[in-house]
Amino acid sequence: PKAASVTVRGQTIPTDPAWFNAPANVLDATSRRLHLQEDHPISITRQIIQSNFPAPTYKFYNDYSPIVTTAQNFDSLGFPPNHPGRALSDTYYINEKTLLRTHTSAHQADTFRANESDGYLIAADVYRRDAIDRSHYPVFHQMEGSMSWDRNQVPGGDVAAAVWRDIENLPKHDIQVDDPNPAMHPERNPLQEAHHSAAEAEAIGVHLKRSLESMVVDVFTRAKAAALKEDPDFVDEPLQMRWVEAYFPFTSPSWELEVYYAGDWLEVLGCGVVQQDLFINAGVPSRLGWAFGIGIDRIAMLLFKIPDIRLFWSKDNRFLSQFQGVSNNLDSLKRFQVFSKYPPCPKDVSFWLSQGSAAGGNTKGAFHENDVMELVRNVAGDVVEDVRLIDEFTHPKTGRKSMAYRIVYRSLEHTLTHKEANELHDRVCAALVNDLGVEIR
Numbered sequence: 001p002k003a004a005s006v007t008v009r010g011q012t013i014p015t016d017p018a019w020f021n022a023p024a025n026v027l028d029a030t031s032r033r034l035h036l037q038e039d040h041p042i043s044i045t046r047q048i049i050q051s052n053f054p055a056p057t058y059k060f061y062n063d064y065s066p067i068v069t070t071a072q073n074f075d076s077l078g079f080p081p082n083h084p085g086r087a088l089s090d091t092y093y094i095n096e097k098t099l100l101r102t103h104t105s106a107h108q109a110d111t112f113r114a115n116e117s118d119g120y121l122i123a124a125d126v127y128r129r130d131a132i133d134r135s136h137y138p139v140f141h142q143m144e145g146s147m148s149w150d151r152n153q154v155p156g157g158d159v160a161a162a163v164w165r166d167i168e169n170l171p172k173h174d175i176q177v178d179d180p181n182p183a184m185h186p187e188r189n190p191l192q193e194a195h196h197s198a199a200e201a202e203a204i205g206v207h208l209k210r211s212l213e214s215m216v217v218d219v220f221t222r223a224k225a226a227a228l229k230e231d232p233d234f235v236d237e238p239l240q241m242r243w244v245e246a247y248f249p250f251t252s253p254s255w256e257l258e259v260y261y262a263g264d265w266l267e268v269l270g271c272g273v274v275q276q277d278l279f280i281n282a283g284v285p286s287r288l289g290w291a292f293g294i295g296i297d298r299i300a301m302l303l304f305k306i307p308d309i310r311l312f313w314s315k316d317n318r319f320l321s322q323f324q325g326v327s328n329n330l331d332s333l334k335r336f337q338v339f340s341k342y343p344p345c346p347k348d349v350s351f352w353l354s355q356g357s358a359a360g361g362n363t364k365g366a367f368h369e370n371d372v373m374e375l376v377r378n379v380a381g382d383v384v385e386d387v388r389l390i391d392e393f394t395h396p397k398t399g400r401k402s403m404a405y406r407i408v409y410r411s412l413e414h415t416l417t418h419k420e421a422n423e424l425h426d427r428v429c430a431a432l433v434n435d436l437g438v439e440i441r
């Protein structure tokens with residue numbers, strides 16, 4: 001990318017050539033706001049999740065700009081300076097200090113600082129450089145949620161007691177949830193001793209788990225109802241869930257919730273007890289509570305049985321018309337009917353990496369697979385379905401490294417002719433040579 005500045009949602013930001021790595025198609029996605037588009041499956045899924053967190057206890061923030069600072073996205077959350085998430089190979093930068101948010105947690109500190117309610121929910125588009133396949137796209141959507149209690153506002157300053165009273169009022173569900181690990185781990189997930197009593201952390205953990213379990217039960221009950229509408233023989237196995245220990249720099253203790261659905265354990269969300277430094281730095285040191293983050297796109301794929309994440313970006317009416325009316329009546333949710341499946345066009349390319357560096361001439365030194373992914377997406381757009389490494393070896397004498405990738409071209413909207421696929425593939429090969437400095441074999 002070369003422009004001297006970019007304008008995103010009305011804000012113009014100067015680019016720095018040493019950092020700017022966001023291609024036009026990714027920047028264009030910032031204007032789409034699928035999570036707010038009526039009757040779009042991303043928006044419907046957002047509404048379903050949101051319906052489990054009642055106002056006014058929870059306040060909804062659905063319109064934060066995707067342009068954030070490294071302070072918002074990383075520093076405020078306690079990410080160390082060398083954290084891999086900060087790398088140019090993983091994150092889209094505009095300049096050294098400005099980037100496209102990689103997660104909705106980028107807004108935690110600001111939302112705590114605003115201090116407009118005890119609970120909040122944030123829905124937003126997020127951006128990550130990643131692989132290409134049917135469940136990965138450089139733009140996806142997340143929801144962030146939090147609930148906290150103010151020591152100065154609960155009776156007698158007794159947060160644990162206040163939290164237990166609130167737990168009594170949470171919706172009940174009758175699913176047995178496995179929770180085999182101890183909540184705290186001495187290194188990874190210690191009790192925040194300087195700030196919380198064990199009783200407070202325990203109560204907050206229980207409130208967090210019950211709140212999120214109920215939301216997930218609701219989502220998966222709706223997914224099953226939709227599946228049964230279409231296929232009365234859908235294997236209606238009992239829903240199973242389990243909590244597993246996790247690590248995030250901005251929560252302790254931390255967990256992930258996994259759900260067993262249609263034969264697989266799926267990781268659904270990450271969460272934990274908020275690091276007290278976040279509240280302290282946000283000017284609300286007397287608050288304590290929990291936060292979670294959930295990816296919307298994968299949940300939407302399974303709610304509607306949508307086979308390819310690229311469909312969310314489609315403007316094809318054969319896709320969009322299928323969800324009409326659902327935003328206003330969430331119970332009318334039906335599964336997506338595949339309108340047609342066009343044949344895939346797989347093509348292989350193998351190349352030598354440029355000598356010496358075991359690296360291509362990419363954005364910052366060493367060869368990174370995400371550069372190949374993005375290069376293919378830039379040439380072929382949404383016509384690329386999957387890119388995977390099929391072979392890799394180092395020549396025993398010269399020490400040169402060779403890689404082979406299989407690229408599957410397949411349009412969601414029409415049958416690709418051989419000519420079209422070959423032209424795309426030729427352009428991909430030329431770009432590999434030009435931009436990454438590889439030698440085609």
Ligand code: PHE
Binds near residue numbers: 102248272
């Ligand atoms: N931001 C985390 C992620 O993207 C999820 C998360 C949010 C975890 C809030 C804990 C608390 O993976």
